[in-house]
Amino acid sequence: MTTGCGCGGGNGGSGGCGSSAKAPVIEVEVEVPLEPELIASSEQEWPIISVNGVSVTPESMALELQYHPAESREEAVYLAARALVIRELLQQRIAELGLAVEIAAGENEEEAATRLLLEREVKVPECDEPTCVRYFENNRGRFHSAPLLAVRHILLECAPDDAEARHQAHGQAEVLLLSLEENPGRFAELAVKYSACPSKAQGGSLGQVSKGQTVPELERQLFTLAPGLAGKPLESRYGWHVISVDQRIEGQPLPYEAVAVAIRTQLQQGVWQKALVQYLQTLIGAADIRGIALQGADSPLVQ
Structure with missing residues (x-):
């Protein structure tokens, strides 16, 4: 039985039943086939996967599996394998470029190297003011104070x-x-x-x-x-x-000035996500990946 309801409703009657997280490598939606494709002969076996000749081990897949809850074991294995393939591609690109890593506070060496790689190779334009204002005008119904x-x-x-x-x-x-x-x-x-x-x-x-x-x-x-x-x-x-x-x-309509920063952040995040997916697809398209089907790009984004 749970203890209390987490509402914070005692002690003065304010609040409501309150809402109460290691992430796998990089979480982005890379375009993939409708049905996961892995090479495995039974549910008990791990797929045989390699990235440019480097094997993705069953042990690493077993550890990664916990970060990818899914409706079936097959789907969870596919998501874990995909994350590890992306991780290996990034690590190989880091080694290829010979990046000199400076570790920031709260980072390990791999995280710092991945951050440096993406800062160097994934360039996105800044969302300008007219774009943000246009988004606000076209989506006014979304910008109200909460009821x-x-x-x-x-x-x-x-x-x-x-x-x-x-x-x-x-x-x-x-x-x-x-x-x-x-x-x-x-x-x-x-x-x-x-x-x-x-x-x-x-x-x-x-x-x-x-x-x-x-x-x-x-x-x-x-x-x-x-x-x-x-x-x-x-x-x-x-x-x-x-x-x-x-x-x-009821909530009240908010002026543009009150939401400008949030709009810019949201739009910039969307642009970043698209650029990152395109970059990863370019790495996938240029790599020799065996044992898992991922959608790659034919033309290189980064020279």
């Missing part, structure tokens, strides 16, 4: 993997909801009696809740609600919530 909700809840707590407890908690939440529909004034009383959240000390009040303060699965439901008692219990990893929205303050 605020004044929320009360009753948490019927249960473990996420306990199906029977979940079923019982949902039934209890439905009963409480029916009772509150008949007599909304009993919310605080029922919160004190039944809620597993510390906010019960404030009659279930979470205070004002904005986006990012609740766990994602609850937030997606919560911010669709109109003021008043929610018509059905809402489910989260912590259990079932009986919700009352006492007030909803």
Whole structure:
């Protein structure tokens, strides 16, 4: 059983059920075949992969596998193998160029060398002001301050993997909801009696809740609600919530000046990602890669 709901709703009634990460080499979406193609004779064997004659070992794939959760073992192995192939290509290019590495704070030698390589070989133009303004004008609906909700809840707590407890908690939440529909004034009383959240000390009040303060699965439901008692219990990893929205303050349109930096960062990141994918595809296209099918580029990006 979890302890509390992580809402921060005790101690004054502010906050919501709160949302609570080694990355494999470089995470980018390189264009690949629709179906992963690996050379392996059974699910128990690792594919036989090499990059310009250098083998990708089963041991390295087994270690990398943990960073690539997927619906099937085949897909996870493919993603792990792809990441290791990209890593090997980058390391071979670093060695080919003979880069002199200066390690910055928080980096190891490999990370520093990869950063230096990409700084040297992946050049992207800066997004200018007219481009950012045009993006803002074409996407005004996206730039609003987040709405605020004044929320009360009753948490019927249960473990996420306990199906029977979940079923019982949902039934209890439905009963409480029916009772509150008949007599909304009993919310605080029922919160004190039944809620597993510390906010019960404030009659279930979470205070004002904005986006990012609740766990994602609850937030997606919560911010669709109109003021008043929610018509059905809402489910989260912590259990079932009986919700009352006492007030909803809609977000307001933001001026360009308030979002200019965020727009520039977003657009620049998109340009960087495209340039990086193109660079990696160029390395793939020029390499002798065996045992895995990846999409490469025919013409070299970097001379």
